[in-house]
Amino acid sequence: MSDSNDAPRKPARKKVELDPRFLSYKHVWVYIEAERGEVHPVSWELLGEGRKLADQLGVDLVGVVLGPPEARTRAICEEAFHFGANRCYLVQHDALRDYRNEPYTKCLTELVDTYQPEILMLGATTLGRDLAGSVATTLATGLVADCTELVIEAESRCLASTRPTFGGSLLCTIMTQRHRPQMATVRPRVMAMPDADASRRGEVIEHAFSIVETSIITKILQFIPDDTRDKPNLPFADIIVAGGRGLKKPENFQLVWDLAKVLGAEVGASRPVVQAGWAELDRQVGQSGKTVRPKLYIAAGISGAVQHRVGMDGADVIIAINNDSNAPIFDFAHYGIVGNAMQILPALTEAFRKHLAQARKAG
Template sequence: MNAAATPATPPAKRPAGRGRNLELPEHLKAYKGVWVFIEHDRGHVHSVSWELLGEARKLADKLGSSVGVAILGGPDEKLEAFAAEAFGYGADKAYIVHDPVLLGYRNEPFTKGLTDLVNKYQPEILLLGATSMGRDLAGSVATTLLTGLTADCTELNIDPTSRALAATRPTFGGSLLCTIMTLAYRPQMATVRPRVMAMPRAEEGRSGDVVQETLGMVESSIVTKLLDFLPDATSNQINLPYADVIVSGGKGLKNPENFKLVFELARVLGGE
């Protein structure tokens, strides 16, 4: 990998950087396309997946390649409907895996499913949301594939010289921006936090190709077990990642009853 730290206010021109002209190994030149992992739970796709699709479309257009989405889930989950929605946001092809062990997120089966897809179809860029699920999955997939991963990116671009993914992220407490390129490995992976990238506009009537794949795992071979799902009572009412104003309280409120003041202030400010 090649990393160059730049001030928080980027200069007009970045230095070329050591290793910029590193030749990509011959067997990795077959990797083409930009993929987005579509994160979903309880029948709903996380908005960060659509935000990433907007960026993936821009990156793919610069590379002259296509946009794919990887969608994993249980036998009865509406993955094909998610794929149809993804086509509207810019995807050209959807790779879908239905399997009983993929009902509810667990690291082991999802890691195998995603790495199997990458090894078979060879995308050059793979993007995931920097959510609890995305961070957990991205790290294990990158480790399994022995490739580079840039986490919590604030900007994604294509380096004009190497045609590599230039992934920019804050470092040293946000005082510097570091642009990282995975030059000699594929796929190039990055995670992006929700709301960092703009939500693209959906194009009605846009379609794409669907590829169905199988996983081939049995429940008895998976260490973790999903016993039950206990939803948070407020999970359907409050969405902090997408709130413009957040009001919080601590020990100074003395007792639970005084938290009503926090909710009242949030209501007045139009926040959560």
């Protein structure tokens, strides 16, 4: 019998201390993305997550609002307070009326250099990705893109940013230890939407920004809004019925549409299904598609690989249908049905149709 003192010991963890150069960098910033006065919901989601990080660090949560000199631009600051911000930096200038990389990068970089935030977060939208990359390059700091989790490493005060890698087959955690600010982007619907508190108030700090229009290379000739008619809106759907390769052939994907129609749901799809041409790209859920947080997610014939999971495991309720009892999706689904999706989907469709008809009669 061996003495317990002879057991191998784990090497002591090296203590990580905050670099003295970074002592002047404080507070958690969230860039509030707005176009024509409309705030992208990802900004409020980031404020909810930023509130947790700021509380852990014992610092303020700060919103950054850039836009034209209009009342609506200032009103966005008040909304940011409702979602948890303590203060807002407000920059109003005609050159910021519509997004252009050059003036927005110059303005946000100037704010960072002046007020020195510890952490800066942006939404991983088309606009946010463009701006984040330019700002990080200009500041010569690190940027972790498309994060799925953000936590504070207590000893070093570093932001530990987790994101999928190797095509979504692995998750890696990255920390920016030698540069500030620490920057991260997060896709819409990855973080939960916080509750708004209309009684919350905060401090608005106006920053004077100077730029000459003639020095800006890009010009806005015309603003043409997106035509969203008949386009899927998976990130904000309450119910999604999604189909995968387990449906065997494209004709069977109609069973997903049939159930979705009865439930008033959006239709989603896994990457193999989209690649096979059974569904359009706008309906792809997962690391290379949409991130969703519905109240109900029904996955038919989807194995549940990590690439798909990172796009939908924030759903309130997940129902999985798969004939393989060992499919990974059963490890995180709330309810599982082991069986043939081509038989189960029509049965569910008929059952829901009858139940909803009875409910309408009773109502």
